Amino acid sequence: MPEYIAKKSALTDFFKALSAGRRLLTPQGAGDQCRLAETAPDQVKLDYVNTHMSPKTLFFPQTEKLMAFHKDASKPDANIYSCAGDKAVPTVVFGLRPCDARGLSVANKVFQNDRFTDPYWKGKFDQTVSVGLACAAPAPQCFCAAMGGSPYGLTGLDILAFRLEGGDLGLKAGSEAGEALLKDLKLESADLAAVFNSQQAAAIQAQGVAPDYRPIDEANLMALFQDPHWLSTAENCLNCGVCTFFCPTCHCFDIQDEQDEKGGVRMRNWDTCMSWLFTVHGTGHNPRPSKTERVRQRFMHKLKYIPLKQDGVRGCTGCGRCVAMCPVNIDIRAVALKMCQSSAPSQA
Amino acid sequence: MSDFEPKIVAFFCNWCTYGAADLAGVSRLEYPPNFRVVRLPCTGRLNPKFIMEAFKRGADGVWVSGCHPGDCHYIAGNYHARRKFILLHQLLESIGVEPDRLRFSWISSAEANKFQAIARDVVEHVKACGPNLAFRKEELKLGLAEVA
């Protein structure tokens, strides 16, 4: 597949064409105010680090109505839930970072798993064209390459944009839909493979030497689980759940009903495995009673359980949010190294 | 707003104000019917989250009433409650709850007339505030076309 070029002088036209018939979402605002917001084609910014929250909010908002019922007893469907989810809007999101796109593809396999399809996620997911922007310069907390990704990765993206010298945008398709869309946009095509590859190599190198986390993949699940390091790994954890709220692959939720005089709704809200309430049984028994088990659950889930279920793909994409946001500096890279050691044959 | 009839949640101590309400009724002292009374063993039992729950669910006003200081059935329950009320009152006023929406009083079981007077006063003041639209949960958006 050839690459395409969107000229610097015609970027507004490019975004206009890209967003024809769709709303355009791009990262707006700086620092911790950076978030995906609806954008006019001439207002797209290319110089941000990444959005503060992960883009999972696009398909999986913090609170989402699933269904509703009314209490009007004169009607036959009183007190019966019917679907009342919000209609998905055709959307193109520009500026996803490859780590986040990869995270969305991991979450997608959970929401559309081997047995069930989540219609609320799928509705929005299917209506969205994902366009990434490659990371030429990694942020200090970035480690996507160490987790098996790339700052120029295409996974989970329809199109990846990368900046060319002089201000033009190079465009590479990541999916058939992306390829079709690029063709439709009637852009100048070019062979940018060499530029792409050298930019990618430089960007990966800028992240430093990547630690090798493969011993975790090879290790026995129970050996990882039973290792004594979890006690000290979890000791300073506050169990706040910030890591889970910011993580692009964390997808856990709680289902809650609320009602008033007229009717009620069933909704889902983000939940976190760091919470005591998350697993407690009606009897009071809790399979994960202390923070040690809960911290272990989070890291085992990211680095062992998800890879086991998703053909080796890790549940951490190295976006670095949890590292940057953790109030007590529990660094998944350090935890992963401990897991590598615990899985060493001498200790297994 | 003249036809606005406020809903007021009243938390009454079992040993005094609750009796005063009873006495007012028996004595045929008329007072407005806008209250939903929650009987407490003592105002010391009143957790601030009860008051928040009332407002959250749309109460237009909350009225808390217990025994006069020194008269607590449990000796000091209302003294402890008073300190809580001082903080709660200050906090809610500071964050923008109209002071007239939240009323505290001491009414003994003999003070039926005081009960009547304060009940009327509470309703009058809450009426003047109008319906509680801001300090409550948002109405559920059912999104069902057939529900008006």
Added chain:
Amino acid sequence: MPALEDVAKKIRESAKRLLAEGRAEVVVGYRRGTIPLTTAPFFARTAEECDQLVWSNFARINLANYLPGRKKVALVAKGCDARSAVGQVVENQIPRDELYVIGVPCTGMVDNALVAAKEPRPIREVVETTDDSFTLKGEGYSVEVRKEEVLRRNCRTCAHRTPKLADELAAPEVPGATPDDFADIKALASKTPAERLAHFKDLIKDCLRCYACRNACPLCYCPICFVDETRPQWLGKSNDPMDTLTFHLLRGLHCSGRCTSCGACETVCPVNIKVREFNRILELTVQKEWQYEPGLSWDQKPPLTMFQTDDAAEFIK
């Protein structure tokens, strides 16, 4: 201006001594963070581990949070943290004789949001040698920042920077700052109720209800927090503003008369909400009504555990 390394040395020496003497089985202090502008709570149980203890301008977390239920513990504590530890002894969360406080007179800790506002470029390294300034380094730049320009709000108005009740001090005493005048809280009175409510709703609009503020708070040790109660369930779990506001109000009330303004709650907030606003309203009331500041004596009773028969409450008719 004590060098940070000198303070760290004192902390390490004390920690090793306490472990060797058996006075403590664990020393709760700070180690270097794995990314710039951070430290991490650290639990040293051996002399070797003690060598990882540091002192820093970024030692923001209140380590007293880790005390409840522990035995034979030594705590590295700033002025505010030591007061929290005193409060926990007063509230029977840890017996006095199980606790040893290594106090560190503190000139305040850095607010990372202010650093980010000053230096928006990515920061790859921080060099800090003294407690009054530090150097930020990134791609092609290096700038020195004076700490007083980026202090946390609570640190700017901290009157108790020296932990007076500590068992020992790891640095020379420092004078306290001018106390909080609560000017902004007092100024609320000039606004209408509607304006005030709008202000506070706006304040918490980004709240994710992650409860990091609660979990970082040394006062929040309830086995089951009211937000986690299920029968009845006091709080909805959606992002309804009133549920969120209720959480912050009740959290404030629970902390009233006990809060030492350590700022841990604001430090850990992932969306930078000034959650202490609620605490400060109550702090002002506690000081005005009962002339009380928590954590300044081992036998002082918190104001909400006691009463005066003549407590003034004009509003109760």
Added chain:
Amino acid sequence: MNNPYLPYPVRIAEIRVETEDKNLRTFKFEFLNPGDEEKFAYLPGQFAELSVPGQGEIPIGIASSPTEKGFVLFTVNRVGQVSSWMHNMKAGDVMGIRGPLGHPYPLEELRGKNVVIIAGGFAVTTLRSTITWLLQPENRPNYGKITFIYGARSPGLLLYKEEWMAWEKRDDIDVFVTIDREVPNWGYKVGFVPAVTKEVCPPPENTAAVICGPPVMIKFTQPVLEEAGYKPENIIMSLENRMKCGLGICGRCNVGPEYVCKDGPVFTLAQLNKLPKEY
């Protein structure tokens, strides 16, 4: 699109109080909409989310057998918000059920084998379904000897009395019902389930055990079976964990990489031996 979160509306046709402490009631539901019963095609061992509008959902094992047409049965213990609410509902009330969820017991794989079914307390629900299914004329010939061991603390805490008394009279199933301590006029066994299992369980050859009960019963019955020579592959259990979605998405019920709701709740001991004990 099919929405797996949306419950089928059902009417409570009948409520039966099962135990003397009144904490367990069996709800008989009839589907309100024609066609929903066919869509709710289940097998013994599966569960469903019972949905009370405005209150929430609870995951409960299906107690009826798919061979019983026209209704579904669930036995609900009064524990939390939803179950307590349900205990105050009446016949005729409308609520919802969502499912079937999870995997059934591997009855297809057990064809030709002897089956010993061990139940403790009110965990007998999906085993009632299993036995009812096995005893159907079209299914019974496909299986060998069937043994049913069922224990509870006292006679008043045994569920499904009519059913197991009827099974007892049959000659194609051996029924052993036991209570913890002797009471007057009790004509059946006395003793804990593990002890009764030791006494009556058939030899392990060509036999599979299906166990469902409280953790303490499982803890002591499992070694009895292993001592008797049962292989972990032939010991089948059903797990419980806190659940919300039932679809393997919401994340809370996992035991290692497996979700109890989607990948379970039925596991063999061989599978569980390789997983963390987070249940």
